[in-house]
Amino acid sequence: MFYKKGNMQNGIKKALFIVMFSLLSAQVFGHGDLTKRINEKTREISESPKDFRLYYERGLLYQQHIEYTKAQEDYLKSRSLGNTDKALQYRIAEVNYLAGDYNAALKSITSYLEVDGSSDVKAKKLEAQILFELGAYKKSLYAYRYVIDNMRDLRPEDILEYCDIILAENDKNQVAALDAIESGLKLLGPNTLSLQLRKLDLLKNSGQIEKALDQYNYFLLEYDRREFWYYKKAMYLAEINRPKEAIISLKLATGTIDRLDMKFKNMNAILKLKEQIKSLEAQL
Amino acid sequence: MIKKSTLILLMLFTVNSFSQTATADSPIATSIKNTPSVVVERGPYLQTGTPTSVIVKWRTDTATESVVNYGKELGSLTKNETSKVLTTEHEVALSGLTPNTKYYFNIGNATEVLSESVSGDMYVITAPTPGTDQFVRAWIIGDPGTANAFQRQVRDAYYNYVDTTATNTGKTDMMLFLGDNAYSTGTDEEYQSAFFDIYYEMFKKSVAWSCLGNHDAYSADSATQSGPYYDIFTFPKEAEAGGTPSGTEAYFSFDYANIHVISLDSHHTSRAIGDPMYNWALSDIQNTTQDWIVVLFHHPAYSKGSHDSDIEDRLIEMRENFMPMLEANGVDLVLNGHSHSYERSYFINGHQGLANTFSLEEITNGGNTVGATGKGDGKEDGDGVYQKDSAQPEGAVYITTGSAGHISGGDLNHQAMYISLNKLGSCVMEIEDDGNGGQNMVIKFIRETGEIEDYFTINKTGVTITDDANEPKAEVGAESKKVLYVAGHDLLTITMDRNERLKKVKIYNNIGKLVKKSRKKTIDVSKMPKGMYAIEITTKNGTYIESVTIE
Numbered sequence: 009m010f011y012k013k014g015n016m017q018n019g020i021k022k023a024l025f026i027v028m029f030s031l032l033s034a035q036v037f038g039h040g041d042l043t044k045r046i047n048e049k050t051r052e053i054s055e056s057p058k059d060f061r062l063y064y065e066r067g068l069l070y071q072q073h074i075e076y077t078k079a080q081e082d083y084l085k086s087r088s089l090g091n092t093d094k095a096l097q098y099r100i101a102e103v104n105y106l107a108g109d110y111n112a113a114l115k116s117i118t119s120y121l122e123v124d125g126s127s128d129v130k131a132k133k134l135e136a137q138i139l140f141e142l143g144a145y146k147k148s149l150y151a152y153r154y155v156i157d158n159m160r161d162l163r164p165e166d167i168l169e170y171c172d173i174i175l176a177e178n179d180k181n182q183v184a185a186l187d188a189i190e191s192g193l194k195l196l197g198p199n200t201l202s203l204q205l206r207k208l209d210l211l212k213n214s215g216q217i218e219k220a221l222d223q224y225n226y227f228l229l230e231y232d233r234r235e236f237w238y239y240k241k242a243m244y245l246a247e248i249n250r251p252k253e254a255i256i257s258l259k260l261a262t263g264t265i266d267r268l269d270m271k272f273k274n275m276n277a278i279l280k281l282k283e284q285i286k287s288l289e290a291q292l
Numbered sequence: 293m294i295k296k297s298t299l300i301l302l303m304l305f306t307v308n309s310f311s312q313t314a315t316a317d318s319p320i321a322t323s324i325k326n327t328p329s330v331v332v333e334r335g336p337y338l339q340t341g342t343p344t345s346v347i348v349k350w351r352t353d354t355a356t357e358s359v360v361n362y363g364k365e366l367g368s369l370t371k372n373e374t375s376k377v378l379t380t381e382h383e384v385a386l387s388g389l390t391p392n393t394k395y396y397f398n399i400g401n402a403t404e405v406l407s408e409s410v411s412g413d414m415y416v417i418t419a420p421t422p423g424t425d426q427f428v429r430a431w432i433i434g435d436p437g438t439a440n441a442f443q444r445q446v447r448d449a450y451y452n453y454v455d456t457t458a459t460n461t462g463k464t465d466m467m468l469f470l471g472d473n474a475y476s477t478g479t480d481e482e483y484q485s486a487f488f489d490i491y492y493e494m495f496k497k498s499v500a501w502s503c504l505g506n507h508d509a510y511s512a513d514s515a516t517q518s519g520p521y522y523d524i525f526t527f528p529k530e531a532e533a534g535g536t537p538s539g540t541e542a543y544f545s546f547d548y549a550n551i552h553v554i555s556l557d558s559h560h561t562s563r564a565i566g567d568p569m570y571n572w573a574l575s576d577i578q579n580t581t582q583d584w585i586v587v588l589f590h591h592p593a594y595s596k597g598s599h600d601s602d603i604e605d606r607l608i609e610m611r612e613n614f615m616p617m618l619e620a621n622g623v624d625l626v627l628n629g630h631s632h633s634y635e636r637s638y639f640i641n642g643h644q645g646l647a648n649t650f651s652l653e654e655i656t657n658g659g660n661t662v663g664a665t666g667k668g669d670g671k672e673d674g675d676g677v678y679q680k681d682s683a684q685p686e687g688a689v690y691i692t693t694g695s696a697g698h699i700s701g702g703d704l705n706h707q708a709m710y711i712s713l714n715k716l717g718s719c720v721m722e723i724e725d726d727g728n729g730g731q732n733m734v735i736k737f738i739r740e741t742g743e744i745e746d747y748f749t750i751n752k753t754g755v756t757i758t759d760d761a762n763e764p765k766a767e768v769g770a771e772s773k774k775v776l777y778v779a780g781h782d783l784l785t786i787t788m789d790r791n792e793r794l795k796k797v798k799i800y801n802n803i804g805k806l807v808k809k810s811r812k813k814t815i816d817v818s819k820m821p822k823g824m825y826a827i828e829i830t831t832k833n834g835t836y837i838e839s840v841t842i843e
Contacts, residue, residue: 074605130513160518164539164568165561192539197530200539201575202568225803231536233579234802241804255837256804256826263824263839269581270682271754276620277578 042073060089064096071099076107094120098131105134110141129159133166136173145177156191164202167192171206182214199230217248235264235278239285251292258285258292330356332407334488335382336399336414337495339526340546341466342533343391343419346499347526350382350399352406358382361405362397366412369396376402383526392420414496417465422534422547425583425731425755427460431494432719434470434629435505437478437486438697445740446696446718447490453720453738464498466548467491468721470629470694471505471559471590473521478508480520486697487524501527503555504542505590505629513560527555536576543569545576550731550755551723552582556589556614563609570613577621583755584723584733587618588627592692594647594708597631598700602646612644622685624733624750625721629694633704634713634737636746637690639666639678643708650707655686660708662687669710670748677732677749689750691735693719710748716740731755782818784840786829798828817842 049066056062067082083100101116117135121128136151152170159166171185178184189207193200204226211220224241228234238261245254262285265278272278335350348360355378361369373384382399389395396415398408408414420426431450436443454464474482488495502525504512512519527541534547535554542557554576561569577585593611594601601607607630618626619641643650643660652667653659661667663684668675670689680687690708696718704712717739726732730753737746786794797815799808802824808815820842829836 161522161541163542168568196539197537199530199537201536201572203539205571228803231575231579232581236578253804256800256828259826259837259839260802260804260824263826263841266839267824267841271583271685271752272581272622274683275622275685277622280620 042069045069046073058089060086060091063089064091064093064099067099067103071103071106076103079103080107094123097123098128098134101131101134101138105138105141108141110138113138114142127158129155132158137169140173140176145173148173149177156188162192162195164192164196164200167196167203168206171210182210186210186214212244220244233264233268233272235261235268235281238264239281239288242285242288246288246292254292255289258289261285328404328406330354330401330404330406332399334484335492335495336397336407337488337492338416338497338499340528340533341416341419341499341548342546343421344389345385345387345532346389346416346418348382348384348386348397348399348416349524349526350407352380352382352401355380356401358384359400359402360384360386360397361400362386362395364393364395366396369398374402381523386416389418391418392424392426393418409496413493416497416499419465419533419547420549422550422582424549425725426549427463427725428465428549428551428721428723429454429460429463430466430468430721431464431498432468432470432627432691432693432721433696434627434692434718435472435632435694435698436469436490436696436718437472437474437482437507439475439482439486439490440697442699442716442740443486443490443697446716446738449738449740449742450718450720451493452742459724464494467494467498467500468553468586468588468627469500469502470588470627471503472507472629472694473502473505475507475697477510478505478520479511480523483520483524500525501546501553501555501588503588503590504557504559506559509559536572536579538569538572538576543572545580547580547582549723550583552577552580552585554585554587554618556587556610558589558591558606558610563606563613565613565617570617573614574617574621577618577623583731583752584625585618585621585623586625586627586721587623589614590628591630592628592635592690592694593626594637594643594690594706595628595631595633595635595692595702596647596704596706596709596712597633597635597692597694597702597714599631599702601706615644616642619686619688623688624680624752625735626688626690627719628690628692631692631702632694632698632700633692633702634695634711634715634717634719634746635692635704635706635709636711636735636737636748637708638668638710639663639670639687639689639750640708641686641688647706647708652707670750672749677751679751679753681730681753687750689735689748691719693717693737711746713737713745715745717745726751726753729754782816784815784817784827784842786813786815788831791833793832795830795832797830800826800828 046066046069049062049069053062063082063086067079070079070082080103083096086096097116097120101113101120104113104116117131117138121131121135132151133155136148136155139148139151152173156170167188171188174181174185174188189203192203208220208223211223227237231237238257242254242257245257265282331353333351333353336348339347339349357378358375359372361372363369363371373386375384394415394417396412398405398414400406455462474486504521508521512521522541527544528546529539529541531537535545538544542561543555545552545554554573556569556573589610591606591610592601593615599607601611639662640660641655641662651659652661654666655662663679665676665678666687670678678687695716699714699716701714704714717737720736720738722734724732730751733750735748736744739745794813797810798806801807822842824839824841827838827840
């Protein structure tokens with residue numbers, strides 16, 4: 009085999025290109041750790057110390073690195089150098105919130121929302137979270153209601169957070185919290201697990217025993233494998249001093265385990281469950 | 293010259309396109325134009341495939357209607373699904389399909405076909421019914437989104453593999469993306485160049501799934517479920533493809549054949565025990581009856597590549613919080629990206645500490661490997677395959693495979709890893725019968741050169757065997773052995789020894805509700821629904837409660 013000169017040069021060029029590209033891509037995509045990226049940004053800042061964009065970018069990296077003080081310093085420096093971008097104002101509020109300086113966070117997010125941001129769902133959510141931390145639960149609820157009503161794609165976490173605020177504002181207000189869960193189930197799907205679990209907790213905490221048992225039955229009927237749910241229901245029945253029903257539930261749990269496919273029977277979770285069943289049975 | 297030949301090809305293609313659709317019973321069949329007036333800029337690509345449905349998505353340059361023509365024969369796409377809403381972002385759900393069946397399709401608008409494959413390379417094969425044990429192939433792609441030559445080389449190596457492999461040639465049942473699908477910030481433009489422009493051939497015939505990577509998260513916002521990542525993908529929030537409804541596309545699960553796949557968000561969503569994602573994953577994995585459990589998330593539980601699982605919070609949290617729960621419930625394979633390398637573990641269980649605390653000893657001796665072959669290479673022609681069976685259901689392999697677009701080195705010396713490579717590549721997972729009533733899960737790491745640099749097998753016995761030992765107990769009051777019952781199809785018969793006298797029998801249904809009372813030893817249960825019940829038998833000497841199945 010031989011190479012013509014041109015081909016050889018092309019081959020060398022190609023090899024060089026690959027080597028160079030490897031090196032470059034290692035830098036561009038090698039987000040190996042945030043420290044490296046922060047160092048790189050620091051180097052860029054040393055070359056362009058008046059570039060507010062660089063301080064903002066390094067601030068974001070510090071924020072991800074959970075170095076909130078440094079992030080805040082960079083954001084403020086970016087602002088002092090002329091960065092008037094709305095995003096910066098939001099980040100200042102966010103980093104204050106993350107650092108636990110809720111008063112400063114509120115001040116920042118309020119001014120952000122005043123400047124053409126009143127319909128910004130993400131900012132309203134942050135405002136609600138800040139108000140919650142400040143104990144201003146009514147205002148927090150009001151802000152979060154806006155989030156619930158306007159967010160394009162709600163998550164179960166949003167509904168749960170809203171419930172937390174409702175109960176923080178008035179821990180007796182289980183009805184409103186349950187309403188929020190029900191509306192969440194309508195929005196996200198009737199079987200959304202984390203909402204159904206919270207519904208169960210709310211029913212139990214508010215002493216609605218029969219409804220709580222119905223909720224356990226919902227899980228029993230909805231799920232293919234029921235052994236864990238039978239045990240959980242038995243625990244609750246034992247807790248509310250209904251031992252016979254608890255025993256029935258435990259027997260159903262044991263029966264379900266006995267009928268499990270062999271591949272599940274020796275799994276650690278099942279072995280542990282059997283121990284728990286045995287222990288609870290002994291207590292009843 | 294080239295332009296002329298291209299034009300001829302285009303004309304031939306167009307004529308062929310409409311000759312095909314002319315046989316279809318669809319609105320577009322009667323409309324023939326020389327060139328489409330609307331350009332498909334993205335797709336089509338397939339989402340949320342189930343045994344009976346699939347979502348087809350594509351993008352056009354101008355707003356138009358959405359039409360998918362489909363059928364079981366290439367020349368006869370007799371069915372169609374239409375949306376009259378004018379849009380550039382098309383999303384059409386096909387439903388009422390037959391499981392495990394190939395459907396050819398094309399896409400268009402109310403007047404014309406906009407994209408099709410006359411050679412039959414645009415199709416969906418619906419998922420098999422859950423529980424089906426059959427050959428399955430998944431292509432696993434981690435951190436691919438560089439849009440560079442490396443990414444293409446890795447892609448081409450897989451394409452070549454699947455097109456030349458001896459068994460099930462050309463078959464890719466699913467694509468599993470491990471996040472960071474488009475660098476550097478997961479914007480729509482970056483997704484176009486690093487995702488759609490790269491994998492377009494596979495997207496039109498294989499359903500793509502993903503988990504969120506940190507680079508996707510620069511543009512996507514999980515808190516609002518918005519941004520390119522969430523716009524591009526349509527994942528099941530309500531368990532449309534099996535599993536437990538999560539209510540979010542950030543984390544979800546699906547069934548394919550006898551595999552249960554769980555996709556977690558290790559970036560944005562809280563990874564704390566007791567928080568929604570954890571609770572959901574726990575319920576989900578404890579509800580599956582599938583033979584295989586595969587879990588994917590971006591941040592690796594174990595890595596000493598460009599990321600260090602000993603010091604980075606997300607990696608530590610996934611390992612410490614999620615791994616014990618997933619392992620206790622039978623996970624078989626964990627797929628991660630983030631580190632741009634290939635790191636593949638031994639067959640392990642119960643290692644949640646730092647890398648240097650990993651022990652190659654068997655778990656029964658206080659170590660972290662499982663079974664006689666757990667500390668070996670997992671190769672049939674080497675130390676032996678990794679083994680799972682009903683007596684030993686523990687053990688999983690963890691793969692960090694984030695080098696489908698670039699490599700970034702690192703120490704690559706995590707003790708839990710059998711092999712660590714700073715090399716480009718992607719993985720293929722193939723599940724196949726072992727010929728003995730079990731199945732093999734075979735994983736191969738395919739280099740960008742086409743070389744298979746690593747491979748291993750997890751063998752699982754008893755996949756196709758129904759356990760006959762699961763008959764209900766025909767005994768109540770085991771401590772006395774004085775009361776027995778036999779549950780038949782129509783009659784429940786209670787027998788007891790001479791010293792016992794039956795007082796009453798109560799039967800409770802599967803939620804513990806009393807459904808029948810009797811004082812007889814033989815009870816007619818013929819009209820009771822099949823299923824599990826609890827039976828309470830009261831005699832003069834005591835009360836016995838036991839579960840019983842009415843067949």
